[in-house]
Amino acid sequence: MAELPSEEEVNLRANEKSKRRKAARDKMLATKTVEKGLLIVHTGKGKGKSTAAFGLVTRAIGNDMRVGVVQFVKGKWETGERHVLEKFPDQVEIRTMGEGFTWDTQDRARDIAAAKAAWEVSKEMIEASRGPEPKYDMVLLDELNIVLRYDYLPLDEVIGFLKAKPEDLHLIVTGRNAKPELIDIADLVTEMTAIKHPFREQNVKAQKGIEF
Amino acid sequence: MAELPSEEEVNLRANEKSKRRKAARDKMLATKTVEKGLLIVHTGKGKGKSTAAFGLVTRAIGNDMRVGVVQFVKGKWETGERHVLEKFPDQVEIRTMGEGFTWDTQDRARDIAAAKAAWEVSKEMIEASRGPEPKYDMVLLDELNIVLRYDYLPLDEVIGFLKAKPEDLHLIVTGRNAKPELIDIADLVTEMTAIKHPFREQNVKAQKGIEF
Numbered sequence A, B: 001m002a003e004l005p006s007e008e009e010v011n012l013r014a015n016e017k018s019k020r021r022k023a024a025r026d027k028m029l030a031t032k033t034v035e036k037g038l039l040i041v042h043t044g045k046g047k048g049k050s051t052a053a054f055g056l057v058t059r060a061i062g063n064d065m066r067v068g069v070v071q072f073v074k075g076k077w078e079t080g081e082r083h084v085l086e087k088f089p090d091q092v093e094i095r096t097m098g099e100g101f102t103w104d105t106q107d108r109a110r111d112i113a114a115a116k117a118a119w120e121v122s123k124e125m126i127e128a129s130r131g132p133e134p135k136y137d138m139v140l141l142d143e144l145n146i147v148l149r150y151d152y153l154p155l156d157e158v159i160g161f162l163k164a165k166p167e168d169l170h171l172i173v174t175g176r177n178a179k180p181e182l183i184d185i186a187d188l189v190t191e192m193t194a195i196k197h198p199f200r201e202q203n204v205k206a207q208k209g210i211e212f
Helices: A007-029 A047-060 A081-087 A109-127 A144-149 A157-164 A180-185 A198-202 B006-028 B049-062 B080-085 B107-129 B144-149 B155-163 B180-185 B198-202
Strands: A037-041 A069-070 A092-096 A136-140 A169-173 A188-196 B037-044 B065-071 B094-098 B138-142 B170-174 B188-196
Touching: A007 B107, A037 A047, A037 A180, A047 A069, A047 A081, A047 A136, A047 A169, A047 A188, A047 B049, A047 B080, A069 A109, A081 A092, A081 B049, A092 A109, A109 A136, A109 A157, A109 A198, A109 B006, A136 B049, A144 A157, A144 B144, A157 A180, A180 B155, A198 B094, B037 B049, B037 B144, B037 B180, B049 B065, B049 B080, B049 B170, B049 B188, B065 B107, B107 B138, B107 B144, B107 B155, B144 B155, B155 B180
Parallel strands: A037 A169, A037 A188, A069 A092, A069 A136, A136 A169, B037 B170, B037 B188, B065 B094, B065 B138, B138 B170
Antiparallel strands: A188 B188
């Protein structure tokens, strides 16, 4: 029977392997030279779509960038987020445009009007990020996917406009059920999938610091 | 041929449907009364695991909560995040313990030592959140999954300790390849799946405000 390798031998082999891996990785990274504003989509039924977008917004602020946020759904970003972002009034502008989820308003005509108003503001922010003195480096259209899903906005117009965004602008779109047409034109798409959720399984309610 | 319904009729039907949906939702939410600290896991190969955790940390800070962060991998949370979190020195404590990815250190013995040191700090933070005067309301163990995957820490001990966390503490664990044993004891698990990634497809490099 062969003897088991000593811890020293295990380490040696692991280190050799990791040296080869690093060489391969360095070679791969050397080909990544493109810089451009990304069209980023967070979708899926799991949590973390808006939270990760908020993380990106905050990270960008920490990097002295300027950020515009349009909320297509009311009532989010209300408490925790606001207290933090208020510390950086010169760098972040939040426009709360949604009148609430369809669930709450129960008024389709009002929802459509709110979606249209939010889209007008979105277009303004995106256009203002063009040219030699862009107003924002990042724009977040939070929950835009929801109003697209309900056909509250003309999809073709939205896709065409987002596709023609200023080259350097990072644009983030969140919300479940992202349209395939949006995924087609996006640079980076992440799907958040719920593997386990305490609401459903444990009757846990929305809690401070987690949900809001 | 039947006439198409008017916009008014479409709205009326949609509003009726949304009224019923809201009633069902309110009834469901009324059953959600449990408050407890959650064990949250962000895993999967997609982006947004640490970014969403950072979003939760920042949201918690905005809610006057106190947060401890242990970084099992060096070099993250270095720039953007730090500038923001430094504005809240009384609320957040970050312990950077990792000596770097295995790729970079190529020294398994040192990686294991770093993982053990980070785990000791993690245990201290979690224990300090027990009792009538908990030190933290939220603890983030960023990239713990990676060192568990490489078996740098005894899985049984880690799982046993996390399972016995203080009841009110929100505990977040990030990193791809979460162990099934961790998913078993977690309250909320989200998998971030990469649908599209600009590194691979467009040779886009890591950029300020997005990757760091």
